[in-house]
Amino acid sequence: MSKVQVMEHPLIQHKMGFIRDKNTPTKTFRELVDEVGMLMAYEVTRDLDLEEVEVETPIQTTTAKRLSGKKICLVPILRAGLGMQESIHKLIPSARVGHIGLYRDPDTLQAIEYYAKFPGDIEERDIFVIDPMLATGASAVEAITAIKKRGGSKIRFICLIAAPEGVETLQKAHPDVDIYIAALDDRLDDHSYIVPGLGDAGDRLFGTK
Ligand SMILES: O=P(O)(O)OC[C@H]1O[C@H](OP(=O)(O)OP(=O)(O)O)[C@H](O)[C@@H]1O
Numbered sequence: 001m002s003k004v005q006v007m008e009h010p011l012i013q014h015k016m017g018f019i020r021d022k023n024t025p026t027k028t029f030r031e032l033v034d035e036v037g038m039l040m041a042y043e044v045t046r047d048l049d050l051e052e053v054e055v056e057t058p059i060q061t062t063t064a065k066r067l068s069g070k071k072i073c074l075v076p077i078l079r080a081g082l083g084m085q086e087s088i089h090k091l092i093p094s095a096r097v098g099h100i101g102l103y104r105d106p107d108t109l110q111a112i113e114y115y116a117k118f119p120g121d122i123e124e125r126d127i128f129v130i131d132p133m134l135a136t137g138a139s140a141v142e143a144i145t146a147i148k149k150r151g152g153s154k155i156r157f158i159c160l161i162a163a164p165e166g167v168e169t170l171q172k173a174h175p176d177v178d179i180y181i182a183a184l185d186d187r188l189d190d191h192s193y194i195v196p197g198l199g200d201a202g203d204r205l206f207g208t209k
């Protein structure tokens, strides 16, 4: 069964309070989601391999460490995943980026795919799937299934807020995918929104609604 890691770091938890607040304006919401994305990336990449390299400082030659050429692919789930992707990409600038567009049908709650584009060598890469919300889990399951169909296999899922129902569904469908979250919430409401949650992440990021 996959690992579920809730990030308890005080900076993340502090920012999550403002992200949840319905009075936080769109600009600030976007900045905070971006910042938490970066803080989460720090933790998600903790186990990346390093190799030793020789470096000449202005004083003498020394041994330093460098990421050992690990190939990474970020896959934000459109739209809301874009809100966390940029800051993670800043930390890992050599990563390639795939995109999958999904929307949740409000009646059936099924995830409907409307776009997909991945790097050709996705099967060689460590893949970070990014979406702020894991509610029923349908979107995450669909996105990861689409990636696996193209040969992707080493996959992690990063989100801000998860409902227990979504975690269970994702773990059942993809037991090999570790899940990193900033907060595990209580439940889903009658419309399958996360409670207490933050509302609709896409609408709050992009000022739609
Ligand atoms: O776990 P689920 O029940 O599938 O719900 C989660 C999905 O819902 C939201 O996307 P939405 O459909 O609102 O699309 P958007 O990002 O374009 O707003 C969110 O960003 C997830 O992708």
Ligand SMILES: O=c1cc[nH]c(=O)[nH]1
Pocket: 080, 133, 135, 192, 193, 194, 195, 197, 198, 199, 200, 201, 202
């Ligand atoms: O609470 C939720 C559930 C799905 N999508 C969102 O943006 N928020």
Ligand SMILES: [Mg+2]
Pocket: 080, 200, 201, 202, 203
């Ligand atoms: Mg939305």
